Amino acid sequence: MLTQAPKGTKDVLPTEIYKWQALEKMMRTEAELAGFREVRTPVFEHTELFLRSIGDTTDVVQKEMYTFKDKGDRSITLKPEGTAGAARAFLEGRLVSDALPCKMYYINNPIFRYENPQAGRLREHHQFGIECYGAKDASADADVITVAYRFFKKLGVKNLTVKINSIGCPECRKAYLETLRGFMHEHEGKLCETCHTRLERNPMRILDCKSPICQQEVKDAPAMLDMLCDECKEHFECLKSLLEELEIPYVIDSRIVRGLDYYTRTVFELITQTEKGELTICGGGRYDKLVEELGGPATCAVGFGMGIERVLMLVEQEGIEIPKPRTLDVYVTIQTPEAKLPAFKLCQQLREIGLKADCDHNSRSLKVQFKFADKTGAPITVVIGQDELRNGLVKSRDMVSRDEELFYIGEAAGKIAEQLADIDAEQCGTDY
Numbered sequence: 470m471l472t473q474a475p476k477g478t479k480d481v482l483p484t485e486i487y488k489w490q491a492l493e494k495m496m497r498t499e500a501e502l503a504g505f506r507e508v509r510t511p512v513f514e515h516t517e518l519f520l521r522s523i524g525d526t527t528d529v530v531q532k533e534m535y536t537f538k539d540k541g542d543r544s545i546t547l548k549p550e551g552t553a554g555a556a557r558a559f560l561e562g563r564l565v566s567d568a569l570p571c572k573m574y575y576i577n578n579p580i581f582r583y584e585n586p587q588a589g590r591l592r593e594h595h596q597f598g599i600e601c602y603g604a605k606d607a608s609a610d611a612d613v614i615t616v617a618y619r620f621f622k623k624l625g626v627k628n629l630t631v632k633i634n635s636i637g638c639p640e641c642r643k644a645y646l647e648t649l650r651g652f653m654h655e656h657e658g659k660l661c662e663t664c665h666t667r668l669e670r671n672p673m674r675i676l677d678c679k680s681p682i683c684q685q686e687v688k689d690a691p692a693m694l695d696m697l698c699d700e701c702k703e704h705f706e707c708l709k710s711l712l713e714e715l716e717i718p719y720v721i722d723s724r725i726v727r728g729l730d731y732y733t734r735t736v737f738e739l740i741t742q743t744e745k746g747e748l749t750i751c752g753g754g755r756y757d758k759l760v761e762e763l764g765g766p767a768t769c770a771v772g773f774g775m776g777i778e779r780v781l782m783l784v785e786q787e788g789i790e791i792p793k794p795r796t797l798d799v800y801v802t803i804q805t806p807e808a809k810l811p812a813f814k815l816c817q818q819l820r821e822i823g824l825k826a827d828c829d830h831n832s833r834s835l836k837v838q839f840k841f842a843d844k845t846g847a848p849i850t851v852v853i854g855q856d857e858l859r860n861g862l863v864k865s866r867d868m869v870s871r872d873e874e875l876f877y878i879g880e881a882a883g884k885i886a887e888q889l890a891d892i893d894a895e896q897c898g899t900d901y
């Protein structure tokens with residue numbers, strides 16, 4: 470129990486953190502190139518925030534939230550998604566009265582959902598997302614889509630497709646929902662239990678029900694796209710032509726409705742083909758009603774979220790190579806007790822000039838120290854033994870060629886840095 474993480478959670482160990490750090494760096498770069506700045510919001514919020522924003526008919530709110538009373542008897546919920554918290558911060562931080570659009574991204578945002586853990590779906594997972602507030606044109610939708618698209622392209626993901634749909638605005642959706650309800654009533658007998666409860670309050674959710682029987686039943690359901698009002702239609706047409714101009718491959722999929730209530734107009738997913746079929750790797754859309762729903766002034770918004778664990782899963786599946794940085798550049802071995810202080814000082818000097826360096830902290834035998842040095846992947850091992858000490862020298866060994874050089878201890882750090890630069894240049898040379 471004590472040494473086992475709770476079900477549906479996962480550690481990221483130092484041995485694999487470099488993959489996360491590499492992805493995070495790429496995500497930040499793409500977001501910041503498009504003018505997004507980072508926002509960090511708390512892990513928990515008042516439960517009411519999610520009831521208002523996500524809507525109480527969704528699976529997320531009904532079954533999956535981590536909700537509890539704190540000691541002050543307040544109902545608190547661990548974030549089940551990233552958008553509501555960011556919207557709350559946008560309002561509370563009065564960013565709404567700043568210059569708009571306000572472009573924000575969040576990274577490594579922990580998301581909590583009480584679901585049965587399965588591949589790429591954890592009870593605690595982490596998201597990268599971007600949000601653009603106060604931009605109404607379809608170019609803002611295209612802007613958001615391109616950030617995600619460029620990220621996956623640069624990562625090296627193959628077979629990338631953007632699926633888009635429009636779910637209209639509250640005005641044109643009203644008539645559509647009536648038509649849809651009529652259709653669903655005709656098929657009521659065959660729909661799954663969950664979809665029965667969706668029929669009155671949220672019939673669009675039936676369209677993306679996972680049950681194969683429901684999927685079969687809704688195949689010929691009326692599509693929102695056929696009933697868009699003029700403004701919504703124009704917005705969608707404009708988005709399509711922008712994606713075409715940018716040569717971003719897209720398909721229209723009227724089954725995408727997104728699970729959350731606050732979406733309006735554009736909804737989209739990025740998908741890739743894997744051996745097991747389609748994999749959704751990013752989802753987003755426009756949610757022009759969210760800020761108003763939270764008590765703020767009418768402010769349109771568009772964004773996306775992607776699960777970082779899922780991106781990592783994709784990296785594994787596609788065999789995308791993420792270069793592993795070495796733990797240390799230099800390991801300083803200590804042969805005699807008198808060498809301990811000079812070795813320790815040399816490490817500090819090496820760090821001072823930007824080299825990753827460490828020495829033995831266990832008074833171990835030289836053999837064990839070399840073994841350890843090997844495990845760190847340090848290309849240089851320094852030896853300070855009796856002879857070297859007597860002459861004020863250190864011996865610096867290239868671990869690949871086994872070449873050794875002697876340096877005066879006073880200038881060792883700088884010389885070792887030069888030696889390392891030569892080793893790195895040589896290795897690059899053999900690569901090409």
Ligand SMILES: [Zn+2]
Pocket residue numbers: 637638639640641642697698699700701702
């Ligand atoms: Zn409309």
Ligand SMILES: [Zn+2]
Pocket residue numbers: 660661662663664675678679680683
């Ligand atoms: Zn169903």
